[in-house]
Amino acid sequence: MLTTAVLGFARIGPERELKFALEAFWRGETSGVDLERVGAGLRHRQLALAADAGVDVLPSNDFSFYDHVLDTAVLVGAIAPRFGRLELPPVEQYFAMARGVGQARPLEMTKYLDTNYHYLVPELESGTGFAAHPAKALSDFVEAREWGFHTRPVLLGPVSFLLLAKSPGSDVRPLALLDRLLPVYEEVLGQLSAAGADAIQIDEPSLVLDRDDEEIAAVERSWQRMAASVPGVELTLATYFGGLGKWLDRVLALPAREFHLDAVRAPDQIGAAVRSLASDARLSLGVIDGRNVWAADLDALVRFVEPVIDDLGPDRVRLAPSCSLLHVPYAAAREDRLDADLRSWLAFGQEKLLELRTLNDALAAAPSERRELLEPSRGALAGRRASSSVHDAGVAERLATLADADYERRSPYSDRVVRQAERLGLPELPTTTIGSFPQTAEIRAARRALAARMLSAEEYERFLEREIRDVIERQERIGLDVLVHGEPERNDMVQYFAEQLEGYAASRHGWVQSYGSRCVKPPILFGDISRPAAMTVRWWRFAQSCTSRPVKAMLTGPVTMLQWSFVRDDQPREQTCRQLALAVRDEALDLEQAGAAVIQIDEAALREGLPLRREDQAVYLRWAIDAFRLATAALADETQVHSHMCYSHFNAILGDIARMDADVISIEASRSDMELLDAFRDFDYPSQIGPGVYDIHSPRVPSVDELEALLEQAERRIPRDRLWVNPDCGLKTRRWEEVLPALEHLVTAARHRRAADSRPPGGR
Ligand code: GLN
Numbered sequence: 001m002l003t004t005a006v007l008g009f010a011r012i013g014p015e016r017e018l019k020f021a022l023e024a025f026w027r028g029e030t031s032g033v034d035l036e037r038v039g040a041g042l043r044h045r046q047l048a049l050a051a052d053a054g055v056d057v058l059p060s061n062d063f064s065f066y067d068h069v070l071d072t073a074v075l076v077g078a079i080a081p082r083f084g085r086l087e088l089p090p091v092e093q094y095f096a097m098a099r100g101v102g103q104a105r106p107l108e109m110t111k112y113l114d115t116n117y118h119y120l121v122p123e124l125e126s127g128t129g130f131a132a133h134p135a136k137a138l139s140d141f142v143e144a145r146e147w148g149f150h151t152r153p154v155l156l157g158p159v160s161f162l163l164l165a166k167s168p169g170s171d172v173r174p175l176a177l178l179d180r181l182l183p184v185y186e187e188v189l190g191q192l193s194a195a196g197a198d199a200i201q202i203d204e205p206s207l208v209l210d211r212d213d214e215e216i217a218a219v220e221r222s223w224q225r226m227a228a229s230v231p232g233v234e235l236t237l238a239t240y241f242g243g244l245g246k247w248l249d250r251v252l253a254l255p256a257r258e259f260h261l262d263a264v265r266a267p268d269q270i271g272a273a274v275r276s277l278a279s280d281a282r283l284s285l286g287v288i289d290g291r292n293v294w295a296a297d298l299d300a301l302v303r304f305v306e307p308v309i310d311d312l313g314p315d316r317v318r319l320a321p322s323c324s325l326l327h328v329p330y331a332a333a334r335e336d337r338l339d340a341d342l343r344s345w346l347a348f349g350q351e352k353l354l355e356l357r358t359l360n361d362a363l364a365a366a367p368s369e370r371r372e373l374l375e376p377s378r379g380a381l382a383g384r385r386a387s388s389s390v391h392d393a394g395v396a397e398r399l400a401t402l403a404d405a406d407y408e409r410r411s412p413y414s415d416r417v418v419r420q421a422e423r424l425g426l427p428e429l430p431t432t433t434i435g436s437f438p439q440t441a442e443i444r445a446a447r448r449a450l451a452a453r454m455l456s457a458e459e460y461e462r463f464l465e466r467e468i469r470d471v472i473e474r475q476e477r478i479g480l481d482v483l484v485h486g487e488p489e490r491n492d493m494v495q496y497f498a499e500q501l502e503g504y505a506a507s508r509h510g511w512v513q514s515y516g517s518r519c520v521k522p523p524i525l526f527g528d529i530s531r532p533a534a535m536t537v538r539w540w541r542f543a544q545s546c547t548s549r550p551v552k553a554m555l556t557g558p559v560t561m562l563q564w565s566f567v568r569d570d571q572p573r574e575q576t577c578r579q580l581a582l583a584v585r586d587e588a589l590d591l592e593q594a595g596a597a598v599i600q601i602d603e604a605a606l607r608e609g610l611p612l613r614r615e616d617q618a619v620y621l622r623w624a625i626d627a628f629r630l631a632t633a634a635l636a637d638e639t640q641v642h643s644h645m646c647y648s649h650f651n652a653i654l655g656d657i658a659r660m661d662a663d664v665i666s667i668e669a670s671r672s673d674m675e676l677l678d679a680f681r682d683f684d685y686p687s688q689i690g691p692g693v694y695d696i697h698s699p700r701v702p703s704v705d706e707l708e709a710l711l712e713q714a715e716r717r718i719p720r721d722r723l724w725v726n727p728d729c730g731l732k733t734r735r736w737e738e739v740l741p742a743l744e745h746l747v748t749a750a751r752h753r754r755a756a757d758s759r760p761p762g763g764r
């Protein structure tokens with residue numbers, strides 16, 4: 001019989017219940033028992049929903065209170081010594097690793113493969129003593145059984161775990177620790193089996209990246225041992241976010257009983273997989289897109305899956321979303337304020353479960369019945385293809401007439417820097433921030449009041465003006481050099497713009513977890529993009545009227561808009577990105593016209609858009625960087641263009657970042673101890689750079705000494721006349737109590753460094 005499965009569910013809750021429960025717990029308002037109760041409620045809800053939708057295989061242990069990679073570190077006892085030393089109770093230790101405590105820095109956080117989900121990077125060292133701590137995996141399985149759901153527990157596989165980890169300050173590569181880790185996996189599998197699990201899903205997403213022979217050999221070794229340790233258990237090897245490429249056959253030869261392949265991102269591998277699959281193995285086809293929100297073309301899927309069933313027989317085929325449903329929101333059905341047509345084109349998590357069911361039924365049905373089952377899907381799809389809200393001839397024409405010169409600034413950086421220095425007159429090591437200041441309860445309340453019409457538009461504007469004036473005054477008092485208006489009017493750096501652009505729609509409940517309790521609500525880019533009117537000029541102008549120091553204007557760049565939206569799947573991403581770039585260009589020119597001397601165009605997501613496989617990266621980088629250039633090239637030489645990127649592993653793309661031709665970039669660095677600056681040893685980055693020295697992801701307030709030390713470290717790599725001093729991201733999630741002292745320390749540290757005139761030893 002043809003069956004269906006789900007690899008994992010969203011965790012945050014349809015009303016972001018987990019977020020609020022976590023934050024209340026962290027504030028000390030609720031107990032661990034309260035938090036656990038919320039978690040159980042969310043787990044139960046998802047299982048019940050999927051069971052109702054008729055899904056055959058349900059996951060457990062996919063839920064996490066913060067991050068499943070962190071859970072895996074705990075599962076295998078990989079606790080970095082600085083946390084182990086604190087001898088905290090388990091729950092406190094868990095959140096200490098995620099968020100830091102006292103002087104103990106949290107684990108580094110980075111994007112999970114090419115998603116906008118962040119995981120905590122496990123820290124391993126040669127002495128890491130792994131030990132099995134399967135309590136959570138076991139209790140989630142047992143709990144589900146008590147509710148009447150026989151689940152398939154999910155584990156992150158040992159090789160992916162190690163490849164996602166790092167070993168700072170140690171020459172041993174994490175993967176070298178595999179043989180010490182495997183007994184722990186054997187033990188966990190054994191215990192799950194003893195608890196009654198007869199199938200276990202082991203995720204090895206790292207297999208869709210470029211892998212070498214040694215890494216594949218490690219996967220083989222791990223699977224031989226895991227499979228041998230639980231012969232009675234059906235192991236599923238799950239891969240997603242891409243294809244297995246040249247390793248497909250070797251992966252399919254592993255002793256798993258089921259292989260889950262991503263048939264959305266890599267449909268081409270399915271044919272080959274059907275041919276290579278062992279006769280006792282099953283293929284789990286990830287056919288429903290777990291990374292986007294569009295309703296599936298079920299007709300096309302029937303045509304795609306049917307030959308697979310013909311070849312393998314229905315027992316050896318399973319249908320599933322391409323990956324965990326973690327990356328899509330809960331239910332499109334709740335989006336009652338969306339245009340009804342648009343809504344009918346969407347499928348969020350809940351609808352995807354139904355699509356799975358419909359697809360399964362259609363494949364099992366006689367042709368006449370099939371028609372009826374697929375009819376609604378057909379109608380919606382045809383409507384979308386023909387819709388006039390999707391296609392705008394004016395946009396198409398503007399794109400068609402772009403010339404090379406539209407991508408080039410007038411003069412090279414070496415000329416621009418002189419004019420900008422004259423215009424701005426900044427000190428050495430200028431200080432600035434990334435844009436946002438704390439989004440206080442008051443700001444959120446005002447926004448809600450406006451939405452509920454409790455506050456008039458005028459009252460809201462006055463409120464924002466007061467906020468901006470206040471933020472400007474505070475920055476002047478702190479002594480920052482380049483100020484910002486604080487972004488109080490922005491609910492989110494992408495949504496704010498999306499709401500003002502044609503071709504975009506905003507959902508009401510479309511939250512997706514970003515990290516821990518943080519969620520994002522990616523807007524839905526469904527049609528051609530244009531900018532009917534200026535979006536930010538009014539607020540910039542007001543902010544500048546409050547001060548004589550330069551106020552940096554803030555825009556979100558085209559790649560980040562693209563990357564943090566759910567974008568249309570009916571045209572290449574490149575084309576959508578160029579449309580966005582033109583809208584940003586229009587806005588940047590309006591800001592310049594209004595008098596802005598410094599304009600920051602955030603490309604926070606540039607790197608995460610990088611395709612997972614090296615062979616696809618150059619093409620992406622070309623059009624992505626071109627889009628940034630298109631957005632900025634029309635600005636005058638005297639206008640200083642900043643860009644901000646929030647990540648650290650970009651050694652490999654530093655040349656491309658240079659090609660953005662921004663005058664100043666700010667990047668994340670403090671969480672990895674300025675590790676990223678190593679890249680500047682080998683590459684002579686041409687323009688100015690602000691390596692973030694204050695880690696805004698943690699509530700910790702860094703000391704002056706600490707910041708000075710980081711700056712000193714930065715000066716070893718980057719000439720002081722090109723260095724800026726700034727936090728590593730926006731401050732909107734932090735509280736003023738943290739931000740004020742942290743920024744005071746930052747300004748003091750910069751002043752100390754300015755006074756210390758000799759370069760540290762080893763400087764260039
Ligand atoms: N300007 C934005 C802010 O400060 C940038 C945020 C980001 O990079 N994620 O909030």
Ligand code: ZN
Nearest residue numbers: 604646729730
């Ligand atoms: Zn950032």
